[in-house]
Amino acid sequence: xxxxxxxxLLGTTTLGLCCGLVGSLLLxxxxxxxxxxxxxxxxxxxxxxxxxxxxxxxxxxxxxALLTTLVAAVLVSRLPILTRIRQDSATASILGIFFGxxxxxxSIAQRSGPGAFSAGxxxxxxxxxxxxxxxxxxxxxLSATVVSLIMILLHKELLVSCFDSSxxxxxxxxxxxxxxxxxxxxxxxxVISLPAVGVVLxxxxxxxxxxxxxxxxxxxxxxxxxxxxxxxxxxxxxxLLSSFKVDLPTGPVIVICAATLFxxxxxxxxxxxxxxxxxxxxxxxQRREMQRxxxxxxxxxxxxxxxxxxxxxxxxxxxxxxxxxxxxxxxxYTEMAGTHVRLTTEGIRRAERSISARNRWIQWxxxxxxxxRNLIDLDExxxxxxxxxxxxxxxxxDKGATS
Amino acid sequence: xxxxxxxxxxxTMAYREKPVLWDIDVEIPKGSLCAVVGPNGAGKSTLLxxxxxxxKPSNGWIKIFDVPSDRSDELIGFVPQRESVDxxxxxxxxxxxxxxxxxxxxxxxxxxxxxxxxxxxxLSAVGMAELHSRQIxxxxxxxxxxxxxxxxxxxDAKIILMDEPFxxxxxxxxETIRTVLxxxxxxxxxxxxxxxxxxxxxxxxxxxxxxxxxxxxxxxTKTTFTRENLLRTYGGQLTLLDEAAEAVRRxxxxxxxxxxxxx
Numbered sequence: 001x002x003x004x005x006x007x008x009l010l011g012t013t014t015l016g017l018c019c020g021l022v023g024s025l026l027l028x029x030x031x032x033x034x035x036x037x038x039x040x041x042x043x044x045x046x047x048x049x050x051x052x053x054x055x056x057x058x059x060x061x062x063x064x065a066l067l068t069t070l071v072a073a074v075l076v077s078r079l080p081i082l083t084r085i086r087q088d089s090a091t092a093s094i095l096g097i098f099f100g101x102x103x104x105x106x107s108i109a110q111r112s113g114p115g116a117f118s119a120g121x122x123x124x125x126x127x128x129x130x131x132x133x134x135x136x137x138x139x140x141x142l143s144a145t146v147v148s149l150i151m152i153l154l155h156k157e158l159l160v161s162c163f164d165s166s167x168x169x170x171x172x173x174x175x176x177x178x179x180x181x182x183x184x185x186x187x188x189x190x191v192i193s194l195p196a197v198g199v200v201l202x203x204x205x206x207x208x209x210x211x212x213x214x215x216x217x218x219x220x221x222x223x224x225x226x227x228x229x230x231x232x233x234x235x236x237x238x239x240l241l242s243s244f245k246v247d248l249p250t251g252p253v254i255v256i257c258a259a260t261l262f263x264x265x266x267x268x269x270x271x272x273x274x275x276x277x278x279x280x281x282x283x284x285x286q287r288r289e290m291q292r293x294x295x296x297x298x299x300x301x302x303x304x305x306x307x308x309x310x311x312x313x314x315x316x317x318x319x320x321x322x323x324x325x326x327x328x329x330x331x332x333y334t335e336m337a338g339t340h341v342r343l344t345t346e347g348i349r350r351a352e353r354s355i356s357a358r359n360r361w362i363q364w365x366x367x368x369x370x371x372x373r374n375l376i377d378l379d380e381x382x383x384x385x386x387x388x389x390x391x392x393x394x395x396x397x398d399k400g401a402t403s
Numbered sequence: 404x405x406x407x408x409x410x411x412x413x414x415t416m417a418y419r420e421k422p423v424l425w426d427i428d429v430e431i432p433k434g435s436l437c438a439v440v441g442p443n444g445a446g447k448s449t450l451l452x453x454x455x456x457x458x459k460p461s462n463g464w465i466k467i468f469d470v471p472s473d474r475s476d477e478l479i480g481f482v483p484q485r486e487s488v489d490x491x492x493x494x495x496x497x498x499x500x501x502x503x504x505x506x507x508x509x510x511x512x513x514x515x516x517x518x519x520x521x522x523x524x525x526l527s528a529v530g531m532a533e534l535h536s537r538q539i540x541x542x543x544x545x546x547x548x549x550x551x552x553x554x555x556x557x558x559d560a561k562i563i564l565m566d567e568p569f570x571x572x573x574x575x576x577x578e579t580i581r582t583v584l585x586x587x588x589x590x591x592x593x594x595x596x597x598x599x600x601x602x603x604x605x606x607x608x609x610x611x612x613x614x615x616x617x618x619x620x621x622x623x624t625k626t627t628f629t630r631e632n633l634l635r636t637y638g639g640q641l642t643l644l645d646e647a648a649e650a651v652r653r654x655x656x657x658x659x660x661x662x663x664x665x666x
Contacts, residue, residue, distance in 0.1 A: 028492065153511050160502055163492050170455040170481050171506040171558065214493065218538040223493050 004137075008129050009239050011137035011144075012196050012254070016235025018144035019202075020209035020227040021151045022189045025182055027210040028162040028220075033088065034076060036203035037095035039190045041072035043102025043199050046124050047109050056121070058136050062191055069187040072098050077183070102199075127198030127251030129239050136195055143192045147185050148228065158182070159220050196239075198251040205251075208258040209234065215269035234258035287379050289324035291354050294333055297343045298351035307340035350380075357383040406433040407469070408562055408593035409454055414463035416449055422616065423449045427463070429612060429621045433561075434591045436584060437610035438598040438624075442637055445615045447597045448484070451564045454595070455481050467562065478506060480555020480563035482548060485570065490540035496550050497535040500526055503557025525556040529583055545576030552583055563587060565596045569603075581607060604628055 026032050042065035049064025050056060072094050079090040106121060123131060132140075151158065160168040161178045168175045186206075193202045213227035238254025270276050296318050300308050313320055325341070328334045333347035343351065357380035409431040416424040424446040431437050439447045452458035454465055456472060456479075465472040467479070480503075500522040501514050508514060526532045529549040534542065539550060548568050555563045568580055584607070587594050595612075598604065604611060604624065611628050613619040613636040620632040 030489075156505055156508070156513065157510065159494070159498075160505060163489070163494060163499075164483065164502070166452070166455065166457040166483065167481055167502065167554075169457040170479055172456075173505070218493050219495055220493050220498060 004134055005130075005239075005243055007134050007137040007141075008132050008196075008243075009236060011132065011140040012129055012235040012239040012250070013232045014141045014144035014148070014235075015193050015196055016205065016209070016231035016233065016254070017228045018147045018189055018231070019193060019205045019235075020213070020229070020231025021148055021224055022186055023206040023208075023231070024210040024213070024224050024227045025151075025158060025162060026186070026206065027214070028223075029182075032203075032207045033091050033095075035186065035190070035206040037076060037091045037098075038069050038072055038186060039199055039202040039206075040095045040102070041098030042066075042069050042191060042194060043099055043124070044068050044105050045102075046194070046199075047102060047105040047121065050121060051105075051109055058133070058139065058195075061124070062194075065191045065194060066187060068098060069190060070183075073183045073187055077179075099199075123198070123249075124194050125198050125200055126249040127194070127196050127201065127254075129196040129250035130243050132195050140192050140196070143188060147189055150181075150185065151224070154178075154181070155221060155224060163220075196235075196250055197254055198249070201251040201255045204255040205231065205234065205258060208255070208262050212258070212262040212265045215265040215272045230258070230261050234261060286321075286324050286327060289320050290328050290331075290333075291379055292318060293320050293325060293328055294343070294347055294351040295354060297334065297341065298348065298355070301343060301348070307337060307342045310336070310339050310341055313341060353384075354380045356380075407431070408433040408435070408467070409595070410466040410469070411450075411454070412464050412466070414450075414453060414460050414465065416446065416453060416458060417461045422461075424453070424460075424614075425617045427614075427618045429618055431593060431595060431610065431612070431621075433468075433593050434588065435593055435610040436588050436608050437593070437595045437612055438604050438608040439595060439612045439614055440598055440601070440604065440636065441614035441619075445636075447614055448566055450614065451481070451566060451595065451597060454562075455479055455564055477562065478558040478560045480552075480558050480560030482551040482555065482563065482565040482568055484566040485544070485547065487566075488539075488547075490547070492539065494539055495535070496526065496531065496537050496539060496542070497522055499539060499550050500535075500553045500557050503554040503559075506558065522553075522557050525553045526550075528556055528586070529553045543576065544572045545579045548572075548576075548580055549583060552587075560592070562593045562595070565594065567597050567599060569598060569600060601633070 023032075023035065026035055045064035045066065045068030046061045047064075048068070049060040049062070052064070053060030076087075076090050076094050079085050079094075080087045085093075109121065157168075157173055157178055160171075160173060161175055161182070165175045168178075189206070190202050193205065197205050209231040210223065210227040212230050213223050216226050217223050234254055234257040237257040239250055241257070242248045242250040242253040265273065267273055267275050293313060296313065297308055300306075310325070312318070313325055314322055325334070328347070329336060329341075332344060333350050334341050335344055361383045407430045409429075411427050411429045414424060414427040415422060427450070439450060441447055449458055453460050454467075454472065467475040467477045470477070497519070501518055503525070504514055504518040504521060508518070523532060523535060526535055529552055531546060531549050531553060534546065539547065542550065552563070552565075569577055572580070584594060584596075596608070598608070605628060608624055610622065611624050612621040613627070613632050615636050615638065619636045620627050
């Protein structure tokens with residue numbers, strides 16, 4: 001690996017971190033599209049910077065980009081206040097207008113601009129980290145670090161501004177200043193990410209990491225941390241992958257890496273992932289069925305039938321699944337005798353526990369109208385734990401009454 | 404009770420050219436439980452916003468405990484309308500309550516153990532300590548309201564504003580909120596609540612503020628919450644008018660029955 005690659009790698013990694021952090025704010029403010037609009041509105045600035053400076057100097061292009069982005073930011077935030085245009089329409093219009101102007105300027109520059117240099121402007125569309133100069137990479141690293149530090153220091157003000165800005169105003173925090181700061185941070189982040197990720201895909205690197213992080217946590221600080229880390233991983237991995245194959249532009253590869261992390265999280269994240277949800281659903285369903293089987297057998301036992309045909313459990317009014325029955329047998333609550341099933345002593349005890357817990361639970365629900373939606377579907381173990389903790393006044397139902 | 408918590412003078416508030424509040428003059432005494440009542444679009448939430456400082460009045464001034472509101476250090480608690488909160492937001496109950504300590508912390512400083520302990524204490528005060536690590540969307544309606552009340556307690560707010568805490572809650576939740584309100588009053592805090600249900604005003608509040616762009620009447624519920632004042636507040640809106648009259652009639656008779664029962 002060349003030393004230059006190492007510097008570039010450092011740059012794109014901190015960039016990813018910075019994008020992840022800033023993106024969390026946009027996600028929480030429900031303004032993800034803003035990143036896209038601002039990123040696209042850098043294009044006219046890049047070309048203008050190039051035309052005015054007459055060279056592809058990093059600073060000229062960067063300043064031009066920052067300027068048009070800030071103009072776009074002001075327009076997006078002011079138009080909905082000053083006119084009847086709604087926020088989403090304003091954002092989408094600004095994106096189109098600025099990007100269109102940028103493309104038009106770009107073709108003018110390529111035709112009449114100062115010679116061979118103008119061809120290189122294409123790189124800003126999709127990003128080409130491998131072509132970055134060392135000085136560019138260092139500027140990138142420094143700016144990304146500064147932005148990240150500001151965000152870490154101000155995280156509590158940022159939390160308030162995202163969650164409840166009228167509360168923030170009420171306690172004397174200047175929400176206007178914070179909004180301005182967020183806009184500024186966003187504009188800077190977008191501008192520094194242009195050489196690596198490009199105009200078209202910067203928004204993806206800003207939006208995907210926080211959306212991924214949301215699968216893993218329910219807390220603001222952790223969302224910022226995880227989102228920043230995911231961004232950094234995507235930045236590093238994307239740069240490495242695209243530097244092996246030089247003809248691959250960096251931007252798309254970084255975004256594909258971020259998208260891969262997103263897909264993995266979508267499936268495997270413990271609480272919100274699809275897999276975990278599905279498994280919990282199946283487990284819950286099976287426990288409910290087991291409970292029903294045990295209670296059914298218990299009722300039969302009291303009616304004098306120790307043994308119940310397997311078919312009656314699976315196909316009769318109970319219509320239980322065979323896997324739930326198998327689980328009952330495996331747990332030692334029931335035993336098979338030929339084609340018939342009966343409760344073991346352990347099973348009888350369990351069924352009685354179950355019935356008594358259910359009855360107590362219904363009484364509790366009747367007495368306490370403030371029902372927690374998460375709590376209604378429980379099995380006996382949960383109910384017993386919960387009711388003991390709440391030190392219920394309702395006495396345990398005595399067994400004679402239930403049977 | 405003679406001390407004044409909130410004094411509003413000549414307040415006019417306009418969005419663009421349209422006035423939303425016009426020439427409001429009112430004093431809300433310390434320790435009162437005050438309902439702000441009026442038809443839709445009467446400017447009730449805007450009035451709260453002006454007191455809180457989120458809306459800048461076009462004319463007039465507000466004093467909080469005799470200090471102009473923009474210079475006042477007094478913290479005002481605010482319990483927002485249920486629909487205005489993003490319940491999906493990644494914050495836990497304790498995080499929300501800790502926001503109440505941010506003002507005293509100042510810029511850049513992070514909340515620490517002291518703030519955490521204080522927030523837990525405030526949560527216990529509303530009976531929510533054991534739910535401190537829940538994400539706010541996992542709570543029931545009454546619990547959600549109590550989290551925001553706990554945040555106001557964490558601010559040590561002497562004045563608490565609530566925007567329709569009783570909207571769309573079931574009877575049990577309503578009872579819970581009432582208990583918390585009674586506790587707040589016991590602490591001599593001033594609570595101002597936007598309220599819609601005319602039938603419960605007499606039972607819940609000792610002060611009312613009748614509002615319809617202008618101030619119709621304000622004062623102790625017994626003398627202010629009258630049929631004439633309600634008719635003036637709800638003006639030409641006939642159905643509401645009947646409802647209001649009905650509400651007053653029903654409650655007046657209910658109260659007299661209860662009184663005779665007490666004796």
